Amino acid sequence: MNTGVIYTETVVHAAPAEFVADAPYQLAIVSLDSGGRLTARIAGERVKIGDKVALVETRDGVEYFRKQ
Amino acid sequence: MGIGKTAFGAFPDRTLRSLAVEAGEKCMQDAGVSPSQIEAFYLGNFAGPAFVGQNHLAPYIAGSLGLTGVPCTRFEAACASGGSAFFHAVSSVAAGLNDIVLVAGVEKMTSQATPKVTEILAGAGDMAGEGRAGATFPALFAMIARRHMHQYGTTREQLAAVAVKNHSNGAKNPLAHMRKVITMEQALAGKMISEPLTVFDCSLISDGAAAVVIVPLERASEFTDQPVRILGIAQTSDYVALDAKADITTFWAVHEAAEKAYKMAHVSARDIEFAEVHDCFTIAEIIATEDLGFIKKGEGGWYALEGRTCLRAERPINASGGLKAKGHPVGATGVGQICDVALQIRGEAGELQLDRHSLGLAQNLGGSGATAVVTVLGGI
Numbered sequence: 001m002n003t004g005v006i007y008t009e010t011v012v013h014a015a016p017a018e019f020v021a022d023a024p025y026q027l028a029i030v031s032l033d034s035g036g037r038l039t040a041r042i043a044g045e046r047v048k049i050g051d052k053v054a055l056v057e058t059r060d061g062v063e064y065f066r067k068q
Numbered sequence: 069m070g071i072g073k074t075a076f077g078a079f080p081d082r083t084l085r086s087l088a089v090e091a092g093e094k095c096m097q098d099a100g101v102s103p104s105q106i107e108a109f110y111l112g113n114f115a116g117p118a119f120v121g122q123n124h125l126a127p128y129i130a131g132s133l134g135l136t137g138v139p140c141t142r143f144e145a146a147c148a149s150g151g152s153a154f155f156h157a158v159s160s161v162a163a164g165l166n167d168i169v170l171v172a173g174v175e176k177m178t179s180q181a182t183p184k185v186t187e188i189l190a191g192a193g194d195m196a197g198e199g200r201a202g203a204t205f206p207a208l209f210a211m212i213a214r215r216h217m218h219q220y221g222t223t224r225e226q227l228a229a230v231a232v233k234n235h236s237n238g239a240k241n242p243l244a245h246m247r248k249v250i251t252m253e254q255a256l257a258g259k260m261i262s263e264p265l266t267v268f269d270c271s272l273i274s275d276g277a278a279a280v281v282i283v284p285l286e287r288a289s290e291f292t293d294q295p296v297r298i299l300g301i302a303q304t305s306d307y308v309a310l311d312a313k314a315d316i317t318t319f320w321a322v323h324e325a326a327e328k329a330y331k332m333a334h335v336s337a338r339d340i341e342f343a344e345v346h347d348c349f350t351i352a353e354i355i356a357t358e359d360l361g362f363i364k365k366g367e368g369g370w371y372a373l374e375g376r377t378c379l380r381a382e383r384p385i386n387a388s389g390g391l392k393a394k395g396h397p398v399g400a401t402g403v404g405q406i407c408d409v410a411l412q413i414r415g416e417a418g419e420l421q422l423d424r425h426s427l428g429l430a431q432n433l434g435g436s437g438a439t440a441v442v443t444v445l446g447g448i
Contacts, residue, residue, distance in 0.1 A: 010211050012203075014186060014206060028211075049218045
């Protein structure tokens with residue numbers, strides 16, 4: 001559940017009203033090593049498809065992953 | 069069958085109701101039917117309550133069209149709301165429940181600022197999952213585009229080719245929101261919305277309405293000597309959340325709906341002469357051409373870049389300008405596509421009239437693929 005591989009990603013520039021202050025931010029779908037996929041935010045360095053990532057924190061119900 | 073459309077665009081002085089009424093009246097006039105003959109009203113609308121604060125929209129609009137007493141129902145299926153209303157209207161006529169029905173689709177989006185519109189549109193996705201993480205609709209399709217590029221080598225130029233072609237067509241459509249030709253350089257240099265999609269990869273935030281009248285084939289001659297025949301239709305569904313799908317480079321629901329609609333119409337993909345597809349984003353048109361069976365999986369990008377979907381090509385895609393140039397008033401789009409295909413079949417598409425126009429297809433997509441409606445239309 002805590003580690004996975006980037007299945008796809010994007011950097012959001014035009015954010016919805018609630019997240020305007022966060023933009024630009026990177027969003028990704030992570031293929032979890034434990035199975036299944038999760039839509040999460042990326043913390044720190046930008047990632048690309050195939051990169052290995054690990055969960056760093058869960059804030060306001062959103063998982064943040066970082067490149068390993 | 070009658071058709072009616074308003075122009076699509078940003079109309080600060082127009083209300084949602086006035087747009088729907090204009091399309092409905094044009095349509096009934098085109099069909100030569102009076103409001104008293106309409107037996108049921110089907111309305112496609114995605115987010116009227118959020119955009120303009122009005123609920124109970126179907127009887128609200130029907131009352132202004134002079135239709136009272138008949139069943140009036142609103143259908144919501146995100147960007148496929150119009151297509152879904154049309155599918156259910158066709159079902160009721162095919163079942164013999166009704167003879168003469170009116171279907172309309174409408175959306176009034178420009179009264180809200182863009183971040184608010186973005187937030188309302190995000191509600192067509194999984195708000196508890198991808199929405200909470202900050203996914204917008206462009207972001208979902210950007211992630212689809214990234215994966216398609218990764219798996220099949222699709223390029224930015226191939227995406228841009230869709231935008232350039234649709235703007236070129238839309239410039240000739242008198243009802244289009246953006247009647248402006250763009251170059252490949254402009255498309256590639258557009259303002260970034262969600263990487264790799266620029267503003268030129270995204271459809272427009274528009275106001276507009278469209279309507280059609282449907283009657284059983286055996287009664288069509290009472291209304292017109294040039295009926296457009298619904299040969300096949302299907303609505304299908306899939307998971308709402310993108311991360312729940314096994315492969316996001318294909319819209320499984322579209323593939324299934326196409327197979328069902330082709331079977332009902334006794335045709336195959338190669339028989340389809342032209343199509344109006346759901347290009348909410350350029351990548352969506354590329355995937356649509358693959359899912360509908362016009363080209364092999366993964367080759368949709370090349371298909372677009374080589375010009376094989378242009379106005380004078382073997383199978384023109386989005387001769388109307390598509391959602392990209394024509395505009396995308398969400399709830400109106402699916403019904404508008406039926407109008408555009410019908411216009412071609414009748415031979416009334418003016419400058420955009422295609423050479424081969426006897427068998428056309430409309431494909432309407434809801435959300436990131438959770439609803440799909442595919443309709444095959446032909447002449448008599």
